[in-house]
Amino acid sequence: MRHFRRLSHTADVRLLVRGSTLDDLFVAALDALNDLLQHGFCQSAPRLVRRTTILAEATDRTTLLIDFLSAVLTRTMLERVVFCQVHFRELNDRRLTAELRGAPLDRFDHDVKAVTYHEAAIRQAADGAYETLVVVDV
């Protein structure tokens, strides 16, 4: 199970992200970010002709998640590519190696300035799913 939805925030975007596993949670967070960049783009099955690899290390999995999303955002803004697909060669509480595939995009729905650490805290809910809030500056 992977899921995200938007919650209310006065000026920016507050996302609730959930996944059955840590891997699913990270993928759901990427889906949520991409949906902000352009709604429906990844669902339109674009040809994923661009590849990149992201390595990240952090002291805890929440920081790791935000650092991962920040790195993806930076690559997106530099290359004007939305990375719709990710495979985690390695993912644990402190380290990840992600292989991403994406498609070029020349129009964005939002000026996503940054993925913030604000309110982010990965926890396991009563149903066992991993979840966290992610607040994005737009």
Add this chain to the structure above:
Amino acid sequence: MISRENLVQRGPVVWEIPPSFRPGMRVPARLFASAELIESILGDRSLAQLTNVACLPGIVEAAIAMPDIHEGYGFPIGGVAAMDVATGVVSPGGIGYDINCGVRLLLTEETAAQLKPNLHQLADTLNKAVPSGVGRGGHHPVSGAELDAVLRDGLGWAIARGFATEEDAAHIESHGQLPGADPGSVSNQAKKRGHTQLGTMGAGNHFVELDRVETLVEPAVARAYGLFPDQVVALIHCGSRGLGHQVATDYIRTMLRKLPDYGLDLPDRELACAPIGSAEAREYLAGMAAAANFAWVNRQLITHAVRASWKAVLGLKASLPKILYDVSHNIAKRERHTVEGRLAEVLVHRKGATRSFGPGHPDVPAAFRSTGQPVLIPGSMGTASYVLAGTTGAMEISFGSSCHGAGRVLSRSAAKRQINAAALKRRLTGRGIEVRAGSLAGLAEEAPEAYKDVDAVVNVVAQAGLAKIVARLTPLAVVKG
């Protein structure tokens, strides 16, 4: 959540949450607001975020909120926090990701009546001349040593290249160049994100706008500023684009990792900070200054485009718009203020707040030394904007600061759900306002209903003595990404 019962009234429009409210608060949280505005302010988490700011090491006097305050992430938007330079911290979140986002006002010699036949063409020309939209590049890509010169020299670079004059620089906060800027403190990724974006507006709530001077409230100050009734002025609102966003991202990440080394335990990770004297803080401030210089050059190149548009539409003999002033509303500055009866050097964080220095202050440009600096408050699209004058009173109660805008009340998604963008555009054009918007969804997000009443916000600023109202402006043309 904070409720009205937690607020102690200290003056007609001054409220405080005392440090006893929760453990860790070192100073009170101080809010400038009317009783009516407080209702909307209590509707989000902005005051809770303000109490978190009050926990930061070295903060002095109070964590301060302007009447346009709204929820942010870490620091609220519309806040001021001053830190003792010896014992305090710098927190990049207290400046924001859009380093030196700010507002510039250009004076023209035309009245709205005179410009009316050309307004449509001017709006079209401005729309073409000023690139806008997310991640969009502009007409002045720079890289390598040239980009480093922009980051280091700010307006100095623009003057050397013929995009600005010394007179322009004299009418910009800090002369459009923060000292201590170091291009080496800006990552390669930040440079790559920004190097094609000079002279571009971006998107969201950024704009270029033509307004008319509707009302002069302080005629003598208005005359000193060069304002007259029915005058057309131009407002530019934008910042440091992707370069600034990346600088902030880089240093928040760095400081978060170093928190344990400094024994810092914070109520919110996004308040990540470092002692002002630390290597991380010094590097951040040097990078922040570089990004700030980038933003001033950005607004200067847009000014250049506005001037070119003026010539293109009104003819080569038209007088070109002149800068009244340019204020930053996301920045940190070393300043001297009276703290507990002593003059002290503090690092003032302003995130969604502007300087409002009064008459006689040495940092106020010579042209405004007798009146106080201009304070520029853009309202939401389609409502009103204001020019105010800084006061000596602001130095005593807000570290010489004022608000920066109207402040949001509706989330972007709520605005898009509730407001029909096409109908909004028709409403604005029905009032004679020329609208050029890159995105109808973006237009809905920026609708007047999404913001506080700017008249109410500015009235609080005036009533609190933070700034004096000089003129009220209403829009003629809005150009947005």
